[in-house]
Amino acid sequence: MKESILHYVWQNKLFTAYDMKTTTGELVEVIDVGKLNTDAGPDFFNAKIRIGDTLWAGNVEIHTCSTDWSKHNHHVDKAYDSVILHVVKEADTDVFRIDGENIPQVELVYPKHIETNYDHLINEQKWIPCANKIGFVPSIFIQSWKNALLMERLEQKMQSIESLLAANNQHWEEAFYITLARNFGFGTNSQAFEHLANSTPLSVLGKHKDQLFQLEAILFGQAGLLQADTHDDYVEGLKKEYEFLSAKYGLKQMDAVQWKLLRLRPDNFPHIRIAQFAALIHSSSKLFSKILDNPEIHFLRTLFACKPSDYWQTHYLLAHESDKKDKNLGTQSINVILINTVIPFLFCYAYQKNNQILKDKALELLEQIPGEKNAIVNGWQNLGLKIESAFDSQALLHLKKYYCDDKKCLRCRIGNKVLTMKK
Ligand code: SF4
Known part of the structure; x- marks a missing residue:
């Protein structure tokens, strides 16, 4: 028996309230269960409970059995003197305050199926613990939970943005540039891209924004990708340009070893992403201000549809010619950038x-973008959940990562429904 299920039953008032009595036979009426305390001290603060004829206001402590009270040293801890009721699954002894005063206790009684459902969730090894039951949860209920999850996800992303803003003197364009660069790494090269942005001030790029070749020279040079000797005029030109500009601005290049190509599709090679990033900076300065001025889906799609310089139409790597192919940033990549950077x-x-x-x-923008396609989103779809837009996929990605994977079913609204199902 885990204490967390007793907390859950108490907090959600799922116990049998009728004829609830203390171990000494006094009637107990729970007027307010109190507020769950996640820090040190009693489990619930500010509860209101009538015991016999007396109305008490104070704290509640919950344990599996009464002997846990002394095992946890509450009998010698002043913080627990304010406990007005000790709630247990099994009352196997009396409990006392420091001054020896007896603390009233009740044994918590609740429907058996709650515990059965809980055990099932905790022991289930399927893709998500409630895989067999989620189909019985009304969709309107899941929808309202998705709304809350999406807010939670955005708030989490907001915290990272606020930290970045704090580290960049509240400069929105700079923080946006660093996050956008990270996003251009598309997972495998995110860290390397972030390093590249951190070591290449936006102000330096801004001074050369009208010259795509110079932007490419700065970015490829800073990325440490211009070191090998080649017979390629474009690469040798970039090198010369970088030599001059890096000396002018005191730039320090990163170690090229940070870039990863293994298991990447050529379209995703860092060279292509850097060329696209350079093209994006070339096509618009003050990117975040532009987005704020016109946060419409069509405009945003056009803004990010950047086309790298001609060289990259026939290359995936520096100095290695390949068949001709457009290397414009594709729709799916633009969606990823909108979802992960622009909208947050x-x-x-x-x-x-x-x-x-x-x-x-x-x-609204999230609702206008199709849901992501990946193994987790597929998993939800296989369970019958509809993914109508990125709003849905983002909410469910959050649910899987931060609730299902850690079996936090007691904190999940779907879990609340599943736990109280009679079959
Ligand atoms: S956290 Fe919620 S959705 Fe995930 S397995 Fe538990 S009850 Fe199901």
Whole structure:
């Protein structure tokens, strides 16, 4: 028996309240279960409980059995003197405050199926613990949980953005540039891209934004990718340009070993992503301001549809010619950037400026983008959940990672429904 299920039953008032009595036979009426305390001290604060004829206000401590009270040294801890009721599954002894006063106790009685369902969730080895039951949870209920999950996800992303803003003197464009660069790494090269952005000030790129070749020279040079000797005019030109510009701005290149190509499709090679990133900076300065001015899906798609310089139409790597192919940033990649960088930034900005219209716009954008396609999203679809947009996929990715994988079913609204199912 885990204490967490007793907390859950108490917090959600799932216990049998009728004829609840203390171990000494006094009637107990729970008026308010109190507020769950996740820090040190008693489990629930500010409960209101009538015991016999007396109305008590104070804290509640919950244990599997009464002997845990002294095992946890509460009998010598002043913090537990404020406990007005000790709630247990099994009352196997009396419990006392420091001054020796007896603390009232009740044995918690609740429907057996709650415990059976809980044991099932905890021991289930399927893709998610409630895989067999989720189909019985009404979709309207799942939808409202998705809304809450999406908010939780955006708030989590907001925290990273706020830390980045704090580290960059509240400079929105700089923070956006670093996050966007990280996003251009598309997982495998995210860290390397972030390093590249951190070592290449946006202000330096801004001074050369009209010259795509110079932007490429700075970025490929800073990435440490211009070291080998080649007979390729483009590469040798980049090298010369970088030599001059890096000396001018005191730039320090990173170690090329940070870039990974293994198991990547050529379209995803860091060279292609750097060329696209350079093209994006070339096509628009003050990117985040532009987005704020026109946060419409069509505009955003056009803004990010960047086309690298001609050299990259016939190359995936420096100095290695390949068949001709467009290397424009594709729709799926643009969607990933909108979902992971643009929308969280819009939401964070709207939150800081208390701009409800912009907040709604950020959420609307998520509804206008198709849901991601990956193994986790497929898993949810296989269980019968509909993924109509990135709003749904983002909420469910969050649910899987932060609830299902850690079996936090007691904190999940679907879990709440599953636990109280009679069959
Ligand atoms: S966390 Fe929620 S959705 Fe995930 S397995 Fe538990 S009850 Fe199901």
